[in-house]
Structures are given as structure tokens and as C-alpha cells.
Amino acid sequence: MTQILVLFYSRTGHIADLAEAIATGIELGDGEAKLRTVPNLRPASEPVTDDTFENELGYLFVTKDDLRECDGLALGSPSRFGTMAAPLKGFLETTSDLWLSGAMIDKPAAVFASASSLHGGHESVLQSMMTPLLHHGMVVMGCPYSDPGLAATEGGGTPYGPTHLDAEKLRPHEKDMAVRLGQRLVKWSRHD
Numbered sequence: 264m265t266q267i268l269v270l271f272y273s274r275t276g277h278i279a280d281l282a283e284a285i286a287t288g289i290e291l292g293d294g295e296a297k298l299r300t301v302p303n304l305r306p307a308s309e310p311v312t313d314d315t316f317e318n319e320l321g322y323l324f325v326t327k328d329d330l331r332e333c334d335g336l337a338l339g340s341p342s343r344f345g346t347m348a349a350p351l352k353g354f355l356e357t358t359s360d361l362w363l364s365g366a367m368i369d370k371p372a373a374v375f376a377s378a379s380s381l382h383g384g385h386e387s388v389l390q391s392m393m394t395p396l397l398h399h400g401m402v403v404m405g406c407p408y409s410d411p412g413l414a415a416t417e418g419g420g421t422p423y424g425p426t427h428l429d430a431e432k433l434r435p436h437e438k439d440m441a442v443r444l445g446q447r448l449v450k451w452s453r454h455d
């Protein structure tokens with residue numbers, strides 16, 4: 264079965280809601296969604312413990328094998344001053360071995376984001392995540408204008424990927440764009 268890794272960082276659950284909607288789309292497209300997250304940043308003074316395997320929302324932490332094994336990737340982050348969250352960036356900076364071996368080359372990928380204000384960085388966060396994926400040789404896709412959510416949006420939702428404006432719960436068109444992206448990712452990640 265085509266497996267899509269949905270890798271995200273979420274502190275208060277908004278990105279997790281988008282990740283779940285993308286997973287719904289992946290399953291509607293007959294794919295397998297593997298949802299994974301990354302640990303929070305720790306203060307330098309705090310000792311590192313290796314005994315945690317999931318975050319406070321109950322999502323398992325990603326491993327580099329998850330990246331190696333997936334057929335496609337959806338990468339999601341909240342806006343952090345208009346760019347991707349440091350925990351996610353930190354994880355990506357541990358993937359030089361995958362870059363060297365070319366393990367991610369030609370795998371389809373897409374990005375998703377959330378922000379608390381309309382001009383708080385939806386597009387810039389998405390683009391900050393695209394750059395390392397392109398360095399990895401991944402084939403990055405967005406949301407085509409045939410997607411009705413793009414015309415309807417009064418919240419999140421961009422051609423670069425689904426987003427959520429978190430002043431309220433996931434709006435129907437934001438969810439719909441995320442579901443469609445999940446379906447699109449499986450379609451292009453499938454290899455016969």
C-alpha cells in the first residue's frame with residue numbers, strides 16, 4: 264500500500280487538525296497515512312531523556328527510517344514569526360545522510376501550515392518548508408486552482424498548500440483543501 268508520512272509539529276492542536284484531514288484524504292485515496300511528530304525544543308539547562316516516544320497530543324515521534332520508507336511526504340508547521348517551527352527545522356537538519364544517499368529523490372511532497380493571523384505567514388511558512396524538500400530532490404506539489412476552496416477562502420488555504428487561520432476551528436473549505444491534498448499526494452506517490 265502507498266504510504267504517506269504526515270510529519271508535523273503542533274503545540275496547541277491546529278496543525279494536528281490539518282494533519283488528520285490530510286490523513287483522511289490519504290485513506291480516501293486508498294493510501295496509508297503515517298502521522299508522526301517531533302519533540303518540543305528544550306531549554307539548554309534541561310537534561311535530555313530518551314524515554315519519551317510520543318508528544319502530549321499522543322503522536323509518535325518520527326525517525327529517519329520513516330522518511331526512508333515513505334512513498335510521499337506531507338510536512339506541516341505552525342507559523343513561528345513567519346517561518347517553520349524550530350523543532351521541525353531541527354529534525355530536518357539531522358537528515359544529511361538521507362540527502363547524501365539521495366533517499367528522498369523523486370518522492371512527492373506537500374506542505375501545510377497554520378497561523379493565528381491572516382497575514383501571519385501562511386505562504387512564507389509553506390515556502391520555508393519547501394526549500395529543504397527541494398534540496399532533498401523531492402517533487403513538491405501544491406493545491407491547484409481547480410480546488411474550490413481556493414476561491415471560497417476567507418481564512419486559510421493557498422495554492423502553495425492548505426493552511427488554517429486558527430481564530431476558530433478548522434473551516435469547511437480549509438478541511439476540504441487538506442483532504443484533497445491527501446488524495447492528490449497518494450495519487451502521485453503510487454508506483455505500479
Ligand SMILES: Cc1cc2nc3c(=O)[nH]c(=O)nc-3n(C[C@H](O)[C@H](O)[C@H](O)COP(=O)(O)O)c2cc1C
Pocket residue numbers: 272273274275276277278279341342343344345346377378379380381382383384429
Ligand atoms: C513563538 C511563536 C511565534 C508565532 N508566530 C506567529 C506568526 O508569526 N504569525 C502568526 O499568525 N501566528 C504566530 N504564532 C501563532 C501560531 O503559529 C498559531 O497559533 C498556530 O496555529 C499554532 O499551531 P498549533 O496549534 O498546531 O501549535 C506564533 C506562536 C508562537 C508560540
